[in-house]
Amino acid sequence: MPNKSHFNKGHIAINIQRKNGVRHSSDIDFNLHKVEKTIHAIFINDAVEVLRQIPDSSIQLVLIDPPYNLDLDYWDTFENYLKWAKTWVDEIYRILSNSGNCIIFGGFQYQDLKKGDLLEILHYTRHSTHLRFVNLIIWYYKNGMSAHRFFANRHEEAIWLSKTEKYYFNLDSVRIPFDDETKILYKKDKRLNPRSIDKGKNPTNVWEFNRLNGNSKERVGHPTQKPVEIIRRFIRGLSYPGSTVLDFFAGSGTTGRVCIEEARNSILVDIDPKLNDYLKLHLSQIEGNFFVKPYTILKNITVGEVFNSFAKLIN
Template sequence: MFQQCPQKIAERFGVSERIVVFPGDCLQLLETIPDDSMQLVVTSPPYNIGKEYERRLKLDAYVEQQAQVIRECVRCLSPQGSICWQVGNYVKDGAIIPLDALLYPVFHELGLQMRNRIIWRFEHGLHCSKRFSGRYETIMWFSKSEKYKFNLDPVRVPQKYPGKKYFKGPKIGQYSCNPLGKNPGDLWTFPNVKSNHVEKTTHPCQFPVELVERLVLSMTDEDEWVLDPFLGVGTSIIAAIRHNRRGAGAEIVPEYVALARERIEQELGGTLKTRPMDRPVYDPAEARGKCSIAQRT
């Protein structure tokens, strides 16, 4: 859903704004955001692997750096709000350390409650020769309280057996599944944004819009705030404004700030190319099977 009136992209946070792209350190943005004002914090922070937007630190220093940001995000979070922290692995000398295991105690000590450890599965990435190639990352979903917001219906997916009915008892003959679809579960398969992905930019670790859309739709209502402290090229804000939410984020790399603004403007104008949230993932084996059936017929 698009806003009918023109929207500006602000550089500084204000409660009357709808879109904020802060060109600088996220802690500087966070200190301007009021307590209890954000409904959803969703981000994929640096993994401490030496990308251009981060400085590689010792692990304890990295965790403390993350903790500073997490503490501020929790302060900004609504009592009904959620934090979704998407991370992968830290790799050193061929050995992996799962970052969700390192960061979980930070959230726990701040009183947050984990609702799901969502596995984001994808098919493409680096090929390993001395271990199995990594093909998933995790999204840690925490709520600030027991009274958290969760809207399941907007993110239901097609039933495996949509026509299944009760065969006995008082409901015999009635459909036994929800007509809107089923709960998508905590194993999500979305293509990661690699070279042939329609959303690909110069950012090396880019969120797919459809992944963030599922979080936005299930954990926020219209006109509420979505915050991404490590904004990258603006994907979280794009997912937010696409569904009539407000979006704010910070990014320190000027190139990515410019790309974020450009992509958000394209989204507002209805010209941004993205992969639809409900499109099935391409399965080469299934495609070959359909092709062979077509050839036989």
């Protein structure tokens, strides 16, 4: 059954281009970005303080999992949540590169008016910023709390925003392989392109990943740590090797850890100095990984010095 995108002229044109081997203007040439080494800067500071110093158009991916006024910890309580959220949302468009993307994690299920809510942030970005809404991603999990007065919640959300319509997206890097049986079956279907079957399927915008249990191997102690594989899918698909990813609510540093594994540079900001210890634990989990490129972690430096270091990587 066709949906709206089947009639979208832009989609039709891109599909024809792809079939004919023509690159879309937003495609980035990977050979330009041969990565030998990456840099990761840590700021223990207020997010907005750092954001205001980040140069224009310098970030490929902003990936954030903000506090939502749920009183989960001392950093999670705000008098006027939306007023505070606007102070950092307002910086995002300016710092993104033209192919840049932004992911904001959150939930739609917080019922108390005082709480922050991803819906309110989305509404604000749509009506009061130049950011473009690309996708809503539903993170579905099977493990969660029970409920008696409403349906037990089993999902969180993330919104994907872009600066322009020429946002970067590498679908091939995040495709899910078909199992052998399905592959054989699909290859018998003459309507399907065998090359696409080998590449795997689009993960869609509903992702199933378990939440981290208390005894999960990945746990480093942060109360709201995100699973590595969710962050990896965003970083692989929405940024490219050698580009810069910014997480200004870094928490345990999951984003930094994945950037190290995936050869992206990163800037991590958190108001809580425990980020340093959490990140150490993350890094101990990837120690000895043969595929990880050499990396440097920068601390106690200025934002200007960080960007000078990034520039030296390219020259």
